[in-house]
């Protein structure tokens with residue numbers, strides 16, 4: 138009798154064995170319902186064995202192989218195994234991460250949504266032939282004719298009680314039960330066909346190079362300044378892929394980028410079926426789109442990091458846009474890098490892949506230097522006449538600021554107002570002020586659960602923690618000394634907004650941050666207003682920095698650039714450079730000349746000189762030399778052992794034990810240290826760094842170490858390995 142090895146979503150690095158009567162080799166990758174503990178669970182069959190590892194008599198049988206549900210294709214299963222091994226995460230939990238939730242829930246999902254459809258008898262009935270007063274029956278029949286099929290939910294939506302009328306139709310033999318036909322939905326808005334522009338020579342060369350490489354794995358780093366037309370290059374490559382009847386996978390960093398990019402692709406490829414996959418989809422919708430991809434009914438799959446796991450039987454191209462973005466790395470659970478997995482997948486499937494960015498990650502840049510990736514450059518803006526913006530530094534040590542705004546910046550805003558041009562102000566801090574301060578005793582309002590200060594939100598008079606969600610009313614007096622004088626210190630977007638309304642009352646102002654865009658369609662609505670020229674000054678956080686094209690924008694003001702220059706994170710300057718170049722790129726996208734003004738107290742910092750030149754390569758070269766000297770990634774390989782518990786003593790004790798049980802061969806283990814956020818949501822947090830000269834040395838160490846760590850049985854401590862971390 139075959140023994141099925143089943144991966145279950147439990148935090149144990151083991152497979153579970155069940156006897157499986159009638160199961161066959163083809164069932165690998167299928168979902169199965171199995172008894173587990175006192176209940177049942179849905180797991181994935183990952184293999185079969187001849188002999189069990191435990192006494193055969195103790196094995197329970199698989200309850201049912203769920204053959205009606207889509208199975209995981211072999212390549213995705215293999216990708217999952219790779220992930221489990223590389224990130225040291227249980228296979229069952231890797232599979233749980235990458236499968237649509239609907240598929241692994243109890244009770245098992247039904248294959249398809251049940252629907253009502255007209256029978257041939259029903260199709261012969263004309264709604265107008267029904268009696269005049271049978272309004273509801275006419276309506277339901279007409280809706281069925283129009284839509285072809287209706288789910289139970291759709292039936293209820295026609296009018297309340299439509300379900301009963303449907304039962305009457307069933308009795309009359311007008312309708313029958315069926316299952317929904319998966320279908321690519323026609324886009325809600327009609328997308329006018331976009332005529333592709335004539336490529337400029339750089340774009341031409343890039344497209345030609347990738348096409349000339351032909352089939353098979355090849356990796357390309359498309360280094361193109363903002364506005365250089367990288368998307369156009371992707372589009373051409375996708376067109377080639379489509380022409381060969383193959384699927385393209387396009388990964389983008391942020392959820393708020395998908396509608397724009399999706400619209401762009403729809404305009405370009407009106408005949409293609411395009412689906413987007415992101416974390417905000419309802420479960421059912423996610424499953425539906427996943428199946429469309431798996432059944433090769435989707436030609437272009439556009440998605441955020443999780444989309445890297447989408448089954449694509451006819452995969453022909455992978456694109457990772459804004460490849461440097463840290464949102465490609467998942468920060469909890471399975472801590473995978475979608476960018477790195479995209480490279481793995483492209484190699485696994487033997488397809489070309491393009492990583493695009495104006496400021497590639499130093500890892501990718503290094504790979505290009507080593508010729509692992511072929512470098513493609515788009516050094517110029519694509520639109521005729523568009524020039525890189527001028528950069529001005531404002532030394533805030535010598536300027537009096539009004540609510541964080543220098544006189545020179547205010548003057549520049551006024552000038553844009555007069556000329557009818559748009560400005561963008563960038564401040565990466567939402568809320569009114571970053572902290573509430575008692576001037577009598579120096580008390581600062583802190584989060585009771587985290588080691589951070591509470592942010593003042595004046596609009597609704599609350600103090601909020603941006604890390605754990607704790608909130609409270611702004612106190613009337615100081616809880617320490619009772620003084621009534623409590624002052625918000627520093628600036629958040631809300632405070633700058635208030636100041637601007639006072640300073641420039643005639644300006645039409647729009648604030649874009651997480652607070653102002655909570656409502657579902659808020660951001661698209663706002664961006665539309667900006668595009669329509671109904672906004673003079675845009676003020677916002679990093680939500681504003683990427684993707685959006687604002688042709689009338691000629692001034693970008695950066696209110697405080699210094700945070701990234703003081704940080705303890707060795708990647709901070711890389712990030713700051715990317716972010717500033719990204720925001721700066723918003724200015725003068727079209728023909729109007731752009732200007733970028735940066736307020737800083739360190740105007741002499743070399744980062745600004747490189748920024749003024751707009752020279753990523755010079756900056757990357759300097760940065761790489763620094764990292765090499767300090768033996769930091771990409772010149773070394775790291776993993777954090779991150780742990781948290783109720784007390785710092787418990788966390789530290791665990792980490793010390795972890796260090797003691799390690800056999801560091803070919804790796805360096807550092808002392809445990811408190812995490813940068815040493816307390817979060819009531820938990821003490823600390824971590825331990827492992828560093829190696831090579832990926833293989835790191836991996837060779839982590840495997841056996843993990844076994845020892847599991848043997849420590851630290852029940853009070855939650856811990857996880859973070860391989861190739863992108864954050865300290």
Ligand code: ADP
Pocket residue numbers: 334335336337340361362363364365366367368369519520521686
């Ligand atoms: P990136 O993604 O590199 O920031 P985009 O692809 O958004 O740049 O292109 C910037 C602008 O230039 C877009 O408005 C795009 O339509 C336009 N564009 C791109 N390629 C060309 C071209 N060859 N000729 C004219 N305009 C172009």
Ligand code: ZN
Pocket residue numbers: 575576577578579580615616617618619620
């Ligand atoms: Zn006080």
Ligand code: ZN
Pocket residue numbers: 584585586587602603604605606607817818
């Ligand atoms: Zn908190």
